[in-house]
Amino acid sequence: MTPPEPIAAPASPEPVAPPASPEPPAASASPEPVDGPALARNGGDLVVETLTALGTDVLFGIPGQHALGLFDALSRHAGDVPPDRGGSIRLVAxxxxxxxxxxxxxxARATGRPGVMFVSTGPGALTALAGLQEAYATSVPIVLISSQIPRAGLGGRRKGFLHQLDDQRRSAENVVKHSELVEHAAxxxxxxxxxxxxxxxxxQGPVWVEITQDTLLEPTVLPPVADVSGAPEPLPARAELLDLAAQWLAGAERPVILAGGGVRRxxxxxxxxxxxxxxxxxVVCTPGGKxxxxxxxxxSAQSWVEDVATTELxxxxxxxxxxxxxxxEVTSNYFTLRPRGRIVQIDATxxxxxSNFPALGIHADAKLALAGLAERLQPRASDGRAEDAVETLLEIVEGRLDGQDLAHERGVLGAIRAALPDDAQTFWDMTIAGYWAWSCWDPRSGEFHSAQGAGGIGWAYGAALGAAVxxxxRVLAVNGDGGAMYGIGELAVARQHNLPVTWLIVDDGGYGILREYMTDAFGAPTATELVRPDFAALAEAFGVPATVTTPETLREDLVDAWLAEGPNVVVLPTRLAMFAATHLGT
Known part of the structure; x- marks a missing residue:
């Protein structure tokens, strides 16, 4: 995204420093009536009031020097939202x-509402980018509000402000749908x-808004925010494209549907x-569409997208x-898929x-496009061929798994599924257990979530905490021991807010999936073996109950953890193997 033309910095006022003492500045006093002589509201109030009016009930983030005006305003407004508008904004730091x-x-994934977060300038803002990459790749709605240095310092590091970047927005633009800089309260x-x-x-996706520190702290004459709407704009399909797609489908003898994450979003x-x-x-579901x-x-041909039988279907x-x-890559079985028929591709992006195959491309929201197709299609009587094709595919997959030494792995995944209620929401990291779940997990009436969009390690526990809020x-997070170390400090968040998250850590002594990849490719792994803590003892040091389990007791221990109060950890020391690659031509 092209940055806006630079705005000339005024010679005055001087940059506004954050409060230097525990006493709040005049701009942070309790709001006066709009017609009063000294309206003491500021830009931070406008931010919090707007988020409240849009329906925000939870906010994630960490304070920082330039962002103090955001958090100060939050402290004044968090408790005054009427119950019929969702109650107070809850800060989860x-x-x-x-x-x-x-x-x-x-x-956002668990609730369907935007995830909202506050971050501070520079290092704080940059540290959030890895998380935004996953949301951007998977089309998850996030509204991030970042602070920025005072207006007078914008346009390069001319004044040497702490945390300053040459162009902070430019750093974010690769992982967000839209970004903008706000320099005035209006x-x-x-x-x-x-x-x-x-x-x-x-x-859907993440959006970045940064606001200068002085804009957050300066008094404003703008009245309290009450009338604001953020309703999404519709993205319907063009009628002539739906007409042709319906014509193709109506005449098809062997139609197949591949449903991705856009259907769920x-x-x-x-x-x-x-x-x-x-x-x-x-219908085949991708891991994101599961x-x-x-x-x-x-x-239902389920989700065995890495099996040659699905690729051939x-x-x-x-x-x-x-x-x-x-x-x-994953959905095409690592680009081995070679479609022989026509493709109709519907996507909001x-x-x-x-991008990978010639198709009748339809740029539209999945719900609107599928509804339009359904209106144009006359239901056909079943001749049993589609059901037979599904049954044959699943029998092939089952037989292929039976022919490998995978009873241990299938037992572990089966124990996890058996331990959880049908409506459980689960969050899976980039770990062998998660890769298995991409293919074999039946979400039943719950929801399955994983980080397969950008593929960053360490996602699952943080995401599960947000979902629980x-x-x-209760929700379940599943990490390997390598990924668990990325989120270990969040045990303090789970304890502080008493969040009902059960964290299953499959401890195999290293980066298990990378160990397998390197062994397959090079004959031996390098840099995959890890020194790690006693996870159970570490969890308990945070005040979080922990259990060390075995494959034989896993189901029982997970049931107990699920029925408990607050956060808990279950550690499973074991090694899992992946099922053998079954790409076309191998």
């Missing part, structure tokens, strides 16, 4: 900014309104079901309907259309 971004991401409400709408408009599950049943098409289609439905379709996925009920 993470221990690192990337985990705050993971928490905002998990909150711009705060419109910027946040745009941010909220942009984050929620398909394709768009809440298009009912529309997907209607289209699948109308054309009698098997849960978009009932796992046990007769047309997709390749053999005479019409392949692809919704909410780019048909990228225009740049992914035809938003849902107000």
């Amino acid at each position: 993470s221990r690192t900014e990337n985990n705050a971004a993971f928490a905002a991401d998990g909150y 711009g705060i409400v419109p910027a946040l309104q745009r941010a909220w709408r942009t984050a929620l408009t398909a394709p 768009g809440r298009a599950e009912a529309e997907l079901l209607a289209v699948a049943e109308a054309v009698r098409a098997p 849960g978009a289609f009932d796992w046990q439905h007769p047309l 997709l390749a053999d379709a005479d019409v392949l309907l692809v919704i909410g996925t780019s048909l990228g 225009a740049r992914v259309l035809e 938003g849902l107000g009920r």
Whole structure:
């Protein structure tokens, strides 16, 4: 995104420093009536009032020097929201900014509402970027408000402010949908309104708004914010494209549907079901799309995207309907997929259309496009061929797994699934257990979440904490021991807020999936073995109960953890192996 033209810095006033004493400055006093002689509200008040009016109930972040005006304002407004508007804004202060971004991401995935976060200038803002990359890659709505140095110092490090970057927005623009800088109080409400709408408009994603320190602290005559809306803009499909897509599907003999994360982000599950049943098409879900289609439905080909049988089912379709996925590396079975029929590709992100295969590209929200297709399709009677194709595929997958020495791994994943209620929301890190779950996990009536968008390690625990805050009920996070170390400090957050998260740490002594990759590619691993702490003792040092389990007692220990109060940790010392690669041509 091209930055705006630089704005000339005024010679005065001098940069406003943060409060130097515990006594609040005049700008932080209790708000006076709008017509009073000394209205003592500031830009920070406008930020918090706007977020409140937009429906924010939880906020993640960490204070910092230039952001103190945000947090000071939050302290004045957090408790005054009427109950019919969601209650007070709850601040959940993470221990690192990337985990705050993971928490905002998990909150948004679990609730469908934007995750909101405050960060400070420079190092704090930069540390959040890894978390935003996952949200950007997976189209998760986040509204991040960052502080910025005072206006007089913008435009390069001319004055040498602490934390200053030459161009902070430019650092963020690679991992957000939209960014803007606010330098005056009048711009705060419109910027946040745009941010909220942009984050929620398909394709959803993170948005960056930075506000200068003096704008946050200076008094304002603007009245309290009450009338603001951030409703997303619709992204319908063009009628002529839907007409042609429906014509192709109606005439198809072997239609197949591939449902990606865009179906879930768009809440298009009912529309997907209607289209699948109308054309009698098997449905394969990508890891991100897992849960978009009932796992046990007769047309469900489940999620075994890394098995050659699934790759062949997709390749053999005479019409392949692809919704909410780019048909990228994992979904195409590492680019071994070679479709032989027509492709209809629906996606809210225009740049992914035809990015890997020629297709009838339809730029649209998944829900609106699928609803339009369903209206145009006449349901056909089942001749049993689609159901037979699904049954054959799943039998092939089962037989292939039976032919490998995987009873231990299948037992561990089975024990986790058996221990949790049907409606459990689960969060899986980039670890062998998570890779297994991409393929084999049945989310039932719950939701499955993983970091497969950007693939960053350490995501699961922070995301699960955000989800637990938003849902107000227990969730599960699954990490390996390597990924667990990225979030270990967040145990303090879990304890401080008594968050109902069960954290399963599969401790195999290193980066297990990288160990497998290197062994397969080079014959031996390098730099994958790790010194790690006694995770149970470390958790208990934070005041978080912990249990060391075994594969035989895993189910029972997880049930006990699920029924407990507050946070807890279950440590499973074991090594898991991946099922053998089954790409086309191997």
